[in-house]
Amino acid sequence: MAKNLNIEAMALTDINNSSGMIDFVKECNNAGIKPLGGMEFRHKGELLFTAIANNNSGFEEINRLISAVNFGEINIKETHPQFNNSYVIFPFGRDIPHKLKENEFIGIKPSQALKLHSYKKQLTNKMIVSQPITFHDQKTFYLHKNLRAIDNNILFSRLKPEMHAAADEHFMDQKQVLRAFENYPQIIDNSKKIISSSEISFDYKSYKNKHSFTGSxxxxxxxxxxxxxxxxxxxxxxxxxxxxxxxxxxxxxxxxxxxxxxxxxxxxxxxxxxxxxxxxxxxxxxxxxxxxxxxxxxxxxxxxxxxxxxxxxxxxxxxxxxxxxxxxxxxxxxxxxxxxxxxxxxxxxLLGTSVTFRGKSIYRELGKVHGLPKSEIDVLTRNPSTETGKNSLTRHIHEIAQLMTDFPNQRSIHA
Structure with missing residues (x-):
């Protein structure tokens, strides 16, 4: 879809992990789109900042930071990122208790552009366009909210807006984005600067195993x-x-x-x-x-x-x-x-594996977030093909289940 929209560059910034980057770079190269590597750093769902790597060294330091977080060596909530080869992008509206450094910016969505009239020009000089892409359309937005309810282990009706992505996190036409910031050319220029100065590439051919055991x-x-x-x-x-x-x-x-x-x-x-x-x-x-x-x-x-x-x-x-x-x-x-x-x-x-939503497990998870009693969930899970057409709720669950198949469920250790 990005190719059809003539998008020239995209950054993959998954939440607290970079496992999809290898395939992402390869697919972007095949489509003629410039890939950028990065990561969203979140704490209990709250977006703290997004990192975009200038180069492979930047991608390494991003991964070293999240590794330190995962090992419990630092508290990401209390850490100010110190990168030498990466940009740091703070979310629009967040209080930033320090002067922004040369590699630090504030990311603003096109939907937030109308709020800029109350900001000083000095601050807009440190802003860039940030248009996250989490889903494709309204149908997949609804699927996304179901997945967030499952992840939070709550009823769908109790899902709060801060627990899921905003409704505008989808592909936008480039002209629409430029139009939103037509009075703030410096924001567009900053964005282009980051794109032009950042790159990432991987060697897909050579072996990465240790070359020597003894030294030669x-x-x-x-x-x-x-x-x-x-x-x-x-x-x-x-x-x-x-x-x-x-x-x-x-x-x-x-x-x-x-x-x-x-x-x-x-x-x-x-x-x-x-x-x-x-x-x-x-x-x-x-x-x-x-x-x-x-x-x-x-x-x-x-x-x-x-x-x-x-x-x-x-x-x-x-x-x-x-x-x-x-x-x-x-x-x-x-x-x-x-x-x-x-x-x-x-x-x-360690060698990780991504377990995906498949078969009966989908109906069990959806049954829970949509409030079905355990006895009805058990029946639905045992015989989804015969039970999904009995009432409007089970039919609704079946429709969501078709979209959810093969979506990532959880990461585990394979070896």
Whole structure:
């Protein structure tokens, strides 16, 4: 839709997270729209400020700030952002107890432009156009309010205006925006300045894994070979020529593709967990590797079971290998703690997943916010196809449910 409206640039500023930025930048580039990276910083729903990155370094400092908030290291409500490579945009109407710095502005919507007549020109010189886009039309605005009621765990009828986006947070024609600020050209100029001076890009081709375990790729190769041969003797004895040939073949491919460090890092984690007496299961296509077997990453003999290494890793494969290692819930946190401390917080991350609204769960959530008794919610959830047409309320819930399918529900930790 942005392309159809001839929009030249857009910034993605999700609330307290940036997980959508990678895909957003790619989609903008494909559509010929300039992408800007940023984030809305909120505290209990209240918009404190929006950050727009000048460049990738700015995007990094934005993410470092929200990480510090999530780790409980700072209170975002009491923190004044100190950015070197990002703009800070405060919401219009908020009290700002200090003089605005060079990289700080006030964002004002076109719908708020009529209030500017009471402001001094000096203050409007530090304003920019801010037109948030939260939904597409009135139908999706109503869907948005239902989602906010679900998130706040309240009846839809008790949803307050401050709990959801304003009704004007949708795409606007550029001419309409310019017309709203035709008497304040400095606001338009400020906005253009931020757009022209900001950029963000990502490398979608190179691997981001740690390149070396020992400090050099050659030493990684030597260490992996030594550990593999030691493991070969442990698993097969010292006279198994078939196993030796397979070990040498796999080592050659692993080195050629530059994945020695990946195997060594996994070995290091397994070594630690075994030293603690933690039981693990290595599964997935990694079980096809005799190197993984010799390093005790997996416990499946690929020769005995006639498993092919090429299914796991081969010279034509462009993506890194993948080990699936399972631990008991009793031991998992300690293993994760070791990984974070061993490799550093800046180089370690949990793998998240976004759970979406699907199937019967949608009807249960909508039933609650629209005041259905639990017994009726249970019936509706068990048989949505037969129950949704019985009265106007269930039909209404069914209409909303069709729009809600695949919308994000919650974030969780995958691995």
């Amino acid at each position: 790729r050659y030493d990684d190769k030597i260490l992996l070979k030594k550990l593999s041969l030691d493991g070969l003797k442990y698993r097969y004895g010292s006279k198994n020529k078939i196993a030796l040939r397979r070990v040498e073949s796999e080592l050659e491919i692993i080195d050629k593709l530059g994945f020695s460090s990946y195997f060594l890092i996994t070995w290091d984690i397994i070594r630690y967990s075994m030293s603690r007496g933690f039981y693990h299961v290595g599964r997935g296509s990694g079980a096809n590797s005799i190197i993984a077997y010799c390093l005790r990453i997996t416990d499946v003999d690929p020769i005995k079971l006639d498993l092919y290494f090429e299914r796991f890793l081969n010279p034509r494969r462009s993506s890194p290998p993948d080990f699936d290692i399972d631990y008991s819930w009793k031991d998992r946190d300690e293993v994760q703690d070791y990984i974070f401390k061993r490799y550093g917080r800046d180089h370690t991350a």
